[in-house]
Amino acid sequence: MYKILIQLTYRMVPALATILDIFDTLLSKIIGTSSPVTKRIENNFKRILTTELFTPEGETLFRPTFQKLKLDLNQVCEKWDLVESIDWFENVLDYNVPHGKLQRGLLLVNTFKALANNPTEEQIHCSRVLGWCGELLQSCSLVADDMMDSSPLRRGRPSWYKVDSVGMNAINDAFYLESSVYYLLKKYFGGTPVYTDLVDAFHETTLKTIFGQNLDVMASKKKLEDRFKMESFSRIAKYKTSYYTFVMPLRLGAILAGLKDSKLYGKIETIGLLLGNIFQAQDDFLDVYGDPAKTGKKGTDISEGKCTWLICKAMELADHDQRAILEQNYGKQDDESVLIVKSIFQELQIDERFRQYRSESMDKIRAQISSINGRNIRLQAILKLLVERLAI
Template sequence: MVQSSLGGLTSNEVQEFEAEYHHLVEDFIAGSEMRDIPLTLKWIEKVLNYNVPHGKKVRGLMVPMTYKCLVKDPNETEIKLVYVLGWCVEILQASSLVCDDIMDGSITRRGRPCWYKVDNLGAIAFNDSLLLEHIVYRILAKYFKEENYYSQLVDLFLDVTYKATCGQSLDTLTGHHRNLDEYTMERYKAIVKYKTSYYTIFLPIALAMTVIGIKGSQLMEKGEKIAMEIGQYFQVQDDYLDCFGDVKSTGKIGTDIEDCKCTWLFITAKDKCNAVQLTVLRENYGFDDTAKVANVKNLYNELDIQGAYKQYEEESYSSISDKIKKLESSQLEMVFCNLLDMIYKRNK
């Protein structure tokens, strides 16, 4: 018997999901109505293959993982459709990352140069971000147009993308204004709710539930609340890995300090600082200067922010686990338990 390898999915199922990506791209390119512009089609294929299949795939895998927990003995056709939805989430994620990396001036992503740095693309890579987003809706139309839940899928993607864009706006505006007095836990939670939680946690689960036909139920409302908490936990992990993660594992050189991001690390440090330490933090945070970045990281070490993070991780895991156990559905409980186990103590 094949042992489960990721979030309740077997290694064979993970491999099937990954294989579906190549079928999806081949099908999309072969069936495109843009055959009179082969240069663009070839470019679209390059954009997809560079930016989409090389990540952790947590968001994409959550769709079949959720579906498998909620549906007994799904057939091959149903599984293929949820694999396609999973890859739609991954393509949307790639669209966001291409854009984010340009705005943040990031250097690497997933162990390779950010897309805008490939072939000296620069700002014109913004168009590729738009291409990726539009491809999601082309794929949805191709595979789900005849399904009675098609419009719900489209509305879900549009709604969550809008929320994520608003969260991104709050995030970038906060960093742009550089008013460190506005960097509060309340502001941070608002950024994370819209930028991360809906997009990373809620969307994949809601997609699977929409296909099954249980979206909009009271159970989904309860699940949404837990998704918000797991999303915050996930983002705090990202904040920690940006500063303290091993680049060989994360594949990304963190720039949150230079970019003056409103992060859990900064807020926790600010709250722990004495007057002298707070002055050091204010004078060094948010500058693209190696010495100043080192000063901030040294202060984080002095304040034992890594210890505070480990305590936060354990407390969050315990709190979320307790709330999952109170769900009135053993199937949905399994979904969130598998998800929590997927991301617990992650290092990338």
């Protein structure tokens, strides 16, 4: 009975939310503030929708689609008389794609559910296909990124290029992962009104991510006085992380749902970029302060001289002597230099500075989410829960 009530509520929310928005507008003109009745009803909707959209069952429903897509990709090899390649590329998929948190794919699916008007099971399945396309693109980026950074581990296991018999073949495998996206897009969405917009979104996101990766690499080649500025970190975070981690799944979910509201697309991008900035800063923080047993990799940002939030903030705060020590030791491969940098971070209380920055950033993001039109209650619920998870 409870599940039936949830489904009925889920299907009724678009109409009810519209009524709520009109009611709230009229009442606010009378009493000069947002209606407490409307707020209470909206909060009830958010609790119901959060229960429906964010459960372990959501991931359980999402995962089987990957197995179906593997069969689709295997059929390409069969069609082109490349049966001997099936085992290799199936291993590429199994090793690299389904082992992360699946945040991007699930965010896309839930965004679609939030914005679509009474979606069918077939439409929800297509959103899962699209979600896995996002995960394939993510895997392509990680395979390439690990090679460029010489990272030995990814998610607690050897990086793909470090696996026996793979090596430089990982370059070709990264191409395969990206190309698979466009094969699946054509198979499942070719001929539909959204196909061109979906392809454009993937192409644009890929190009921006490539630019972000280049910014990350080139940062280490700049003069020391220009290398570690907060604006440099923000640009890297924007292009390397924000677009494909947050903006892309939100945008793709909206496209698939048939959203035509250009203002809401702009709001989605603004929120996605803010989320990406704090997400990258948090990743930088965990690289230095995280437990490798939990993060699945040993931190290498200091030894590799990466332009991170931590070093940029440290260079802002450091006095002349501290700056000289950082410049002398940051980016060196020996453990002693890494420990010296960490000691300066400790003197400057970088960990506490980060926590303060994260709290302030989350408040800004929450304010942006609250400004979304009341007709999109479910989208607000998704974004607020996403913020709560990042804030943990």
